[in-house]
Amino acid sequence: MKTxxxxxxxxxxxxxxxxxxxxxxxxxxxxxxxxxxxxxxSVGQLLECLPSGPLTRRHRTLEQGLRxxxxxxxxxxxxxxxxxxxxxxxxxxxxxxxxxxxxxxxxYLALVREPRSGxxxxxxxxxxxxxxPWEDWRKGRPEVIDGFEPILSRWAEAGExxxxxxxxxxxxAVTFGHHGSNWNEDRVLxxxxxxxxxxxxxxxxxxxxxxxxxxxxxxxxxxLAGDHRRILATAIARLRGKTKYRxxxxxxxxxxxxxxxxxxxxxxxxxxxxxxPNFRRLVEQQGLVEETGAxxxxxxxxxxxxxxxxxxxLLERPAxxxxxxxxxxxxxxxxxxxx
Amino acid sequence: MKTxxxxxxxxxxxxxxxxxxxxxxxxxxxxxxxxxxxxxxSVGQLLECLPSGPLTRRHRTLEQGLRxxxxxxxxxxxxxxxxxxxxxxxxxxxxxxxxxxxxxxxxYLALVREPRSGxxxxxxxxxxxxxxPWEDWRKGRPEVIDGFEPILSRWAEAGExxxxxxxxxxxxAVTFGHHGSNWNEDRVLxxxxxxxxxxxxxxxxxxxxxxxxxxxxxxxxxxLAGDHRRILATAIARLRGKTKYRxxxxxxxxxxxxxxxxxxxxxxxxxxxxxxPNFRRLVEQQGLVEETGAxxxxxxxxxxxxxxxxxxxLLERPAxxxxxxxxxxxxxxxxxxxx
DNA sequence: TCAAAAGTGTTATCCTTACACCCATGT
DNA sequence: ACATGGGTGTAAGGATAACACTTTTGA
Numbered sequence: 001m002k003t004x005x006x007x008x009x010x011x012x013x014x015x016x017x018x019x020x021x022x023x024x025x026x027x028x029x030x031x032x033x034x035x036x037x038x039x040x041x042s043v044g045q046l047l048e049c050l051p052s053g054p055l056t057r058r059h060r061t062l063e064q065g066l067r068x069x070x071x072x073x074x075x076x077x078x079x080x081x082x083x084x085x086x087x088x089x090x091x092x093x094x095x096x097x098x099x100x101x102x103x104x105x106x107x108y109l110a111l112v113r114e115p116r117s118g119x120x121x122x123x124x125x126x127x128x129x130x131x132x133p134w135e136d137w138r139k140g141r142p143e144v145i146d147g148f149e150p151i152l153s154r155w156a157e158a159g160e161x162x163x164x165x166x167x168x169x170x171x172x173a174v175t176f177g178h179h180g181s182n183w184n185e186d187r188v189l190x191x192x193x194x195x196x197x198x199x200x201x202x203x204x205x206x207x208x209x210x211x212x213x214x215x216x217x218x219x220x221x222x223x224l225a226g227d228h229r230r231i232l233a234t235a236i237a238r239l240r241g242k243t244k245y246r247x248x249x250x251x252x253x254x255x256x257x258x259x260x261x262x263x264x265x266x267x268x269x270x271x272x273x274x275x276x277p278n279f280r281r282l283v284e285q286q287g288l289v290e291e292t293g294a295x296x297x298x299x300x301x302x303x304x305x306x307x308x309x310x311x312x313x314l315l316e317r318p319a320x321x322x323x324x325x326x327x328x329x330x331x332x333x334x335x336x337x338x339x
Numbered sequence: 340m341k342t343x344x345x346x347x348x349x350x351x352x353x354x355x356x357x358x359x360x361x362x363x364x365x366x367x368x369x370x371x372x373x374x375x376x377x378x379x380x381s382v383g384q385l386l387e388c389l390p391s392g393p394l395t396r397r398h399r400t401l402e403q404g405l406r407x408x409x410x411x412x413x414x415x416x417x418x419x420x421x422x423x424x425x426x427x428x429x430x431x432x433x434x435x436x437x438x439x440x441x442x443x444x445x446x447y448l449a450l451v452r453e454p455r456s457g458x459x460x461x462x463x464x465x466x467x468x469x470x471x472p473w474e475d476w477r478k479g480r481p482e483v484i485d486g487f488e489p490i491l492s493r494w495a496e497a498g499e500x501x502x503x504x505x506x507x508x509x510x511x512a513v514t515f516g517h518h519g520s521n522w523n524e525d526r527v528l529x530x531x532x533x534x535x536x537x538x539x540x541x542x543x544x545x546x547x548x549x550x551x552x553x554x555x556x557x558x559x560x561x562x563l564a565g566d567h568r569r570i571l572a573t574a575i576a577r578l579r580g581k582t583k584y585r586x587x588x589x590x591x592x593x594x595x596x597x598x599x600x601x602x603x604x605x606x607x608x609x610x611x612x613x614x615x616p617n618f619r620r621l622v623e624q625q626g627l628v629e630e631t632g633a634x635x636x637x638x639x640x641x642x643x644x645x646x647x648x649x650x651x652x653l654l655e656r657p658a659x660x661x662x663x664x665x666x667x668x669x670x671x672x673x674x675x676x677x678x
Numbered sequence: 679t680c681a682a683a684a685g686t687g688t689t690a691t692c693c694t695t696a697c698a699c700c701c702a703t704g705t
Numbered sequence: 706a707c708a709t710g711g712g713t714g715t716a717a718g719g720a721t722a723a724c725a726c727t728t729t730t731g732a
Contacts, residue, residue, distance in 0.1 A: 017356065018357045018359055019357070020427075055441075060428065060429050060430065061428040062425070062427045062443075083424060086401070086445050088394070088401045089400040089401065090399050090400070102396070104359065106425050170654065173654055174653055174654060182654075182657075258683095258684090259685090260683075275722070275723075276683095277685075277686080277687095277722095277723090278722060278723080280684090280685075281721090282720095282721090300683060300730085300731070301683025301684065301729075301731080302682080302685080302729035302730050302731095303683095303730065305684085305685095315509065315512055318521075325722090327722090327723095328723085597711085599710070599711080614696075615710095616697095616712075617694075617695065617696080619711090620713095624693085639703085639704075639709050640702075640708080640709040641701065641702035641703050641704095641709080641710060641712080642710095642711080643712090644712095
């Protein structure tokens with residue numbers, strides 16, 4: 001790709017040595033909880049991190065490099081994989097490293113069916129709301145947000161000009177909604193970035209020495225090494241968004257499942273509760289599933305039909321997905337957690 | 340980001356030297372046509388290419404590096420910028436380069452308001468359908484697709500097993516639709532990748548020495564250097580998709596515009612025709628525009644109200660955009676081209 | 679018998695699509 | 706007068722969201 005070099009004006013500015021880190025957000029849903037695979041912490045490594053490794057000559061494609069590293073580090077082999085974003089800003093680098101060999105991380109989202117519990121190494125599955133407690137609205141508005149609200153307002157009112165204060169208030173309204181209403185579950189990354197900027201989140205303080213407004217709020221979740229929590233936020237946002245127009249949830253489901261299991265998986269990802277009868281109709285009317293003929297036994301109630309994903313849906317609809325919105329009342333299922 | 344190095348198992352495999360290329364797809368809409376800014380061709384550079392340059396130490400952020408390069412090469416300063424994808428597979432490198440210092444390109448989408456015609460350098464604006472003639476359905480089904488169809492079927496029927504043939508037929512149906520129906524304007528990248536794989540497109544033959552099924556079909560559009568046509572396809576796909584749930588079109592419009600101009604911009608991007616009365620209602624009902632009070636004169640008919648983008652729409656709707664679908668009949672406007 | 683989950687019916691409302699039609703200006 | 710684009714009315718059909726209600730199991 002050097003052939004066009006001459007076309008530019010001042011090209012020979014000396015490209016710095018760069019290392020590429022391939023980083024994976026590996027997601028599964030078990031027992032109606034969204035889980036993500038992390039490594040550590042260990043000696044000499046204070047924080048947990050996502051599986052990741054440098055791109056080498058032996059990797060023909062970026063994705064192949066990612067799969068190789070993940071398998072080596074976690075024993076997990078990946079099915080569905082999708083590139084998320086490339087992070088490479090200076091100044092957000094881990095201070096320990098220094099800036100000398102610049103590192104870019106290319107983040108990936110991977111979906112797997114079963115968290116085969118840590119066969120290899122120190123890989124462990126964690127509920128992803130451990131890192132984003134404010135993102136789980138399934139049991140109602142999370143209390144941690146109460147702690148954020150004064151910090152957010154203080155930041156808004158600390159704007160220099162009237163215009164800036166207005167912009168800040170608007171930004172808060174868009175990302176976090178107005179106290180409880182207008183919550184948009186897709187804006188995971190926007191919320192993390194705002195929290196990072198304001199200093200709600202531990203990483204803000206680690207990354208820069210300058211004083212931030214807020215002193216790392218209580219309930220701001222578990223931090224990860226480097227940019228990894230940002231990458232995780234990107235993954236959750238992408239997955240929540242994509243669910244709505246592409247049948248990605250099924251990558252997380254076993255070959256046969258009940259409609260309730262499917263609903264709980266969607267709820268787990270989106271962090272909201274859904275209306276059961278309407279959810280079922282949505283799924284069936286979109287033609288996303290078909291009968292297997294089998295039924296489950298002993299789920300604590302009437303046996304449920306087992307269904308499977310119906311691939312033909314891809315041909316029939318331009319955007320086959322689950323365009324869901326939170327139920328006003330708790331119209332879903334009774335007890336959650338252990339399914 | 341080296342702090343977690345120890346957490347992995349066999350990390351020290353020697354990361355190869357890598358060059359990062361920042362590549363921009365710069366889009367504008369003028370005279371109801373979608374345009375993209377390219378460089379060349381020139382001496383020693385047979386093909387056109389997108390503005391791009393290597394990431395250097397001086398670039399604090401990737402985006403800032405991109406802006407700097409684009410401004411140097413084209414004189415164009417960028418407004419809205421969004422990262423698209425990072426391309427880095429070996430084997431798709433330009434053969435001239437060889438593989439030694441591996442190059443990744445990070446593709447960006449930029450939207451600008453006015454193609455201030457090539458003040459600097461050799462930058463020129465081109466209709467983007469020059470590179471993707473099959474993507475413009477505004478005047479009905481493009482004839483070039485007739486030429487593709489036999490090639491696609493031949494490829495499908497050349498599958499080894501019955502299963503593979505079925506998979507291939509399905510893939511064709513999803514990406515290109517069944518002869519004219521089921522066209523999904525968002526699947527620009529899928530179509531390019533299929534065309535590349537089959538050999539419809541010139542790049543397939545340039546990149547690999549192996550014989551392909553088809554000998555670079557007629558009407559397969561103008562090729563670009565390196566991965567650039569793929570990056571352009573990614574940009575168009577992203578833009579077509581994003582229009583539906585985010586008000587990005589307005590980044591391409593002047594401060595005040597008529598509803599017809601807006602419709603023509605959307606049609607230009609999506610490559611389909613829309614139903615005029617319904618489009619207007621959609622826009623107004625979504626609250627995306629507000630009156631300026633002014634009207635246009637002499638547009639060949641009754642003077643039109645000039646409207647502007649209404650920022651408050653962002654606060655009111657979770658996904659403010661123009662969820663459009665092709666009109667069955669030509670219900671739009673009369674003559675196109677010169678607006 | 680009751681709790682728990684599965685599953686059906688029905689309605690009001692909104693959004694989408696298509697059709698038909700009128701309005702205001704320039705040539 | 707008529708062409709061109711601007712703009713409104715409205716009705717059919719489909720998708721949603723909320724409501725209430727029945728069915729089938731296990732403890």
